[in-house]
Amino acid sequence: MALPDDLPTVTLTGQRTHADGTPIRGSIRAVPTAGRFVHAESGLDVQGAAEKPYDKVTGDYSITLVASDADGINPHNGTYEITLTAFDAPTVTRTVLLPKANPVVKFAAITPVDPYDGDYVVITGPEGPEGPEGPQGEPGPPGSSADAEQYTDDALAAEVTRANAAYDQAGSATAARTAAINTAASDATTKANNAQAAAISAAAADAAAKANAAQAAAISTASDDAATKAGNAQSAAVSAAASSAAALYLPNAIQTVDAYLVGATPSSPRFFGHRGGGMVRPEHTLVGYRACAAMGFALEVSVNVDASGELWCLHDLTLDRTTYQTGALNTYTTEEVGQAVLTNGRTLLGPGWTDQRMVPLRQVLDEFLGKIPILLEPKGNDAVVPTQTLLDTYYPHAPRSVIWKCHIGTLSLPWAKAPSRNYRTWVYLDSNTTDATMDGKDANVDYWGVSTTFTDQRIQQVVARGKPVFAWPVYRRSQVARLTGLGVVGMMSSDPRYVSTSVPQRTFSRWGLAVKESGGTPTLDYDTAYALVFGEGADAGWVSINALPNQSYGLGTYSPIVGSAAGYRISYDMKYKVLPASTVHGGFYFGKASDDAYRFGTANTTGGYHVVMRASGDMQLYRHTPGVTAGTQIGSTIATTAPVADSAMSFQVNVTPTTVELRRTDSTGWTTGAIADTTYRGGYHGLSNGSITDLATRPHWRNLVITQL
Incomplete structure (x- = not known):
């Protein structure tokens, strides 16, 4: 229902984009700090959260709210808590005042204020009828001796x-x-x-x-004091008994936070399963948590609350992105979530995955608390108090192995650092966080959090403050190398198994299983638009990249390639289901020293080689220099038979210490010959959409095999 026309409102607008101008996906959410606004004249009762998604094309957002100082509104001059959520960028939270004098205002131009519930204004009704005359007063006291003498x-x-x-x-x-x-x-x-x-x-x-009254008051005061002291003594006794019982009967931590972080240095960082390793397993599910714990990695757990007050492991406030349902979690009952909500991880991770149930926080704590450190964060404001109450009531031993994770703008740090709890705290920053804001929270912070999108300079500034720094989200080994070089000691990784090692995990593909491999590195993590697409039916075993322009997919599972003294060979099949224009090509890249993203026609960070297979049948090898947009052809163009739609072609890439060679082996056999070039000998490689401009004509690959020469 729309707000009354005569009620002053303020429209809050803005735009959120990435550095390259692509829109950020998420929503703007507004909650009255006082919890509700009431307009007596119209009977309007404004409460709860208002939320609107960003424009998917532009990243613009707009939300219209009741003015803080609207006439007849109670409380008057109250603030709103505005939260800019995002699936692929940090969350921004700010408390603002929205006076009616500015009916349209940009979020970025508003100066944050302290949260304030507002002033409550008494609204008087009409004057009532005159009341009856009061009763006759009591007789006055007896006269004094002076009165008697005057009378005489x-x-x-x-x-x-x-x-x-x-x-x-x-x-x-x-x-x-x-x-x-x-x-x-x-x-x-x-x-x-x-x-x-x-x-x-x-x-x-x-x-x-007066004596009787004084006696009664003294007795009452003494009684109240005695009751208070008795109550305090009882509470102290209960607390002491609970602490003693906890020490005797609660499970001891097998792995405490402090023990896990002992010896954490840039040369020996610690790894945390971001969202339970959400780039290789359905995020925030038991299967993800169990896999991380089995490999010895700490867990990162996000929670939100349902309409019944139950806490569930979920990163977003809504079910839209990660499940088959839609809408805010806090509008579903516990029974509905438990029985009718399933994750849709197959979109990101492959159709080979089975749908997973959402998991209650209690189940995670019961299974993992004390066995592996847990970074725990209530994501929505309405989940904070239920999480705190759950920990205080049922898990008083949690501070030994739980890190309280929160944004720099949180108000929950004093609770976490109270002497009776003393949780370790990890406080993450956003791009707008100032040093002054950090100074104000520093006393309650054990570890700082930085985003991989921060500049080197900003990360070094945070490291220089002297407290351990953890970074997020980390899903490439090249990110680990950069961050540890800047002094970061903790990695919040969506693929901790891959980034914590420097060796390949296998030498041949199993793409027919339709399950994403550890080490698969698309251009963006947690984004289905860049995920590897697994073929089904007649295309089972084939994979492709369903994104433009010039996208690639790193094959870290097989990297870095380990060759013999004579070198190594990469073999694979490729096809075009629909043929592109004759000069358009797709292919394969190899020889990179790092797993940073490779993109054709783009200035990449590290160099390597790429295979070009054009729809005309021309086959070529190119060398791609770091920082240079275009590649440089090496060797001659080999005219092979033109590809046939939906028919496989087979290729071999041979790399020796002194030469590189490309062969097509599905017919009579064509080769560029061994080309003398030793420029790049890195072991990282992957799939490339090349120069295609229509996804219908994108290349597909299968049967990848790495062998030693």
């Missing part, structure tokens, strides 16, 4: 006047005066005595009442 003097004077008027001058007035004096004196004495007695009685009653 007045009475005496009155009697004298009356006597003088009543008797004659012969002396009767004097007698009357004397009698009056005697009568008045007696009366005054009686009244004075009565007044004195009344005053004494009133004073005594007042004193007794």
Whole structure:
């Protein structure tokens, strides 16, 4: 339902792109800091989160919210927490004030403010009818002795006047005066005595009442104090008993955080399974966690909460990207998640994978806590307190083997570093984090986190602060080399088995299984658009790259190639299901010293060779110099039989210490001959879409085999 037309609103706009201008995918999310805004006049009750996705083409975003200072809004001048989520970039969180004076404002131009719930304004109703007259008051207290004496003097004077008027001058007035004096004196004495007695009685009653009240207050205060002290003593006793019981009965950590990180240096970094190794296994699933733990890698676990309050292992706030369902997790009940939500990892990792169930955080803690360190992060704000409560209530021993992971903007660090817990903390930064912000959080930080997208200079600045630094996301060995050279000691890797070694894992492909291999390096990780596509049906065993332009796929599983003294041979089949234009080509690259991305027609970081097989049948070898866009042909162009649509061609690449040679072996046999060139002898290689401009004409490969000559 739309907001009322007469209610002032503010539209928050902006754009998020990568460095090359491609749009970031994600959403903008807004939550009132106070939890809700209420508009009494219209009956509007604004609460919960508002979320809108970025434009998929431009990265633009826009969200319209009630103005913080809208007339009639309670609380008044409250702030919003704005979160820019992303699947392929850091999350940005900022608290902002949205006054109605600026109905349209760009997010990047807003100065962050401290969170504030706002001021609550009392809204008065119409004046009510006049009430009835109040009850008659109680009689006043008895008069004092001074009042009695004044009364006596007045009475005496009155009697004298009356006597003088009543008797004659012969002396009767004097007698009357004397009698009056005697009568008045007696009366005054009686009244004075009565007044004195009344005053004494009133004073005594007042004193007794005050004494009783004082006694009651003293007893009550003493009782409250005793109850408080008894309660404190009871709590202390329960806490001491719980600590003692924990020491006796809770499982001891086989692998603590501190033990895991002992000796961590740039030359001996530690590895963490980012999202459970989410580039080779369905992310945040038991199969992923178990594989990482079995190989001895620490786990990185993200959690969000469902509508029933159960915590589930999930990176995103929604189910859209990683499951077959859509919408926010916190709109599903525990039963719905447990029975009807399955991961869709086959899109990224190959159809050979079976769908996996989502896993509750409790199950992960019960299975792995104390056996391997766990970096634990509640991703959504509504998951923070449930996670803290779960740990405090059921896992008081967690600080031994859990690292509390959070963004620099979090408010949860004081909880994590409280003396009763003292979790180790890993705090990750974003590109806008200032040194002043880091200084403000430094006392509660054990390890800093940097992105692989940060510049060398920025990473070195963070390392220079003196605390261990972990980087994310790491899925290439070349990234490990760069980061350790800058002083980083921890690698948050989506493929820790591959990046933690420097040897090949096998020498022949099993692409017919349709399961992604460790060491497969597309241009971007966690992006199905760049994932290796496994053929099915008649194309079973064939693979391709379903992305443009000039995309490639590194075969780190077989790298670096280990040859004999005579060299090595790469054999593979290739085909075009649909033939491209005659001069368009696809092929294979090899000879690179690093697994950094190779792209045809692009200035690459390291050099190597690439095979060119054109649709006309021309076969060529090119050398690609680092930093240079175009390749340089070596040897002659070999005219082979033109490819036939959907028919396999077979190739061999022979590399000796002094020569390189390309052969096509599916017919009579064609060869470039052994070309004398020793420029590149690196062992990294992969598949290349070459110069194709239409995905329908992309090349396909199968039967990769590496042999020694």
